[in-house]
Amino acid sequence: EAEVAQSPRYKITEKSQAVAFWCDPISGHATLYWYRQILGQGPELLVQFQDESVVDDSQLPKDRFSAERLKGVDSTLKIQPAELGDSAMYLCASSLSDGGGTEAFFGQGTRLTVV
Amino acid sequence: GEDVEQSLFLSVREGDSSVINCTYTDSSSTYLYWYKQEPGAGLQLLTYIFSNMDMKQDQRLTVLLNKKDKHLSLRIADTQTGDSAIYFCAETPREGGSQGNLIFGKGTKLSVKP
Numbered sequence: 431e432a433e434v435a436q437s438p439r440y441k442i443t444e445k446s447q448a449v450a451f452w453c454d455p456i457s458g459h460a461t462l463y464w465y466r467q468i469l470g471q472g473p474e475l476l477v478q479f480q481d482e483s484v485v486d487d488s489q490l491p492k493d494r495f496s497a498e499r500l501k502g503v504d505s506t507l508k509i510q511p512a513e514l515g516d517s518a519m520y521l522c523a524s525s526l527s528d529g530g531g532t533e534a535f536f537g538q539g540t541r542l543t544v545v
Numbered sequence: 546g547e548d549v550e551q552s553l554f555l556s557v558r559e560g561d562s563s564v565i566n567c568t569y570t571d572s573s574s575t576y577l578y579w580y581k582q583e584p585g586a587g588l589q590l591l592t593y594i595f596s597n598m599d600m601k602q603d604q605r606l607t608v609l610l611n612k613k614d615k616h617l618s619l620r621i622a623d624t625q626t627g628d629s630a631i632y633f634c635a636e637t638p639r640e641g642g643s644q645g646n647l648i649f650g651k652g653t654k655l656s657v658k659p
Binding site: 473478486523541 | 549585586587588589590633635646647649650651652
């Protein structure tokens with residue numbers, strides 16, 4: 431069964447260091463999303479891609495976060511420098527398109543701990 | 546602005562029905578969703594309802610939508626211990642948006658006691 435793959439599953443990093451997460455969406459899915467889920471909260475959308483283009487990054491802290499999807503397939507989310515408050519689960523999701531009600535599929539996430 | 550509110554905890558006995566409630570603010574939302582998250586795992590879509598419906602049933606799950614009051618509920622019949630998880634209510638922030646661009650509530654932790 432096709433699924434969204436994320437790596438690593440867990441990451442511990444020291445504050446001020448750089449960290450990166452990788453997401454491989456389901457094959458053929460044009461739309462890709464990165465969410466951040468702080469413990470005890472619901473997920474919050476950070477960035478949405480349509481193919482290789484950013485559609486919505488209004489909630490992405492652009493001073494330290496960056497995201498790319500160079501070939502319109504897999505994607506990388508980077509944090510530099512990491513801060514203690516960045517500790518969270520980072521979830522990737524993908525869908526066939528951005529159209530009304532199109533189902534999105536979530537990966538298992540990367541749990542980041544900043545120490 | 547957009548906001549989705551849920552109660553944080555619910556405890557039921559195995560075999561009872563569970564009802565998880567949610568209120569939302571964006572009247573333009575076209576789809577409303579329920580997701581399930583088990584410990585350490587990603588999100589699993591349970592069901593969704595289109596805003597022109599007031600009820601949807603899928604096996605043990607019943608979704609009720611009161612659009613006038615912006616209230617959504619999820620009823621789980623014959624709740625099992627395997628239903629223990631966090632349940633998130635979510636809405637699409639814009640008309641016609643995909644299920645990936647969502648506003649989530651903080652989640653309701655359902656505990657099922659044997």
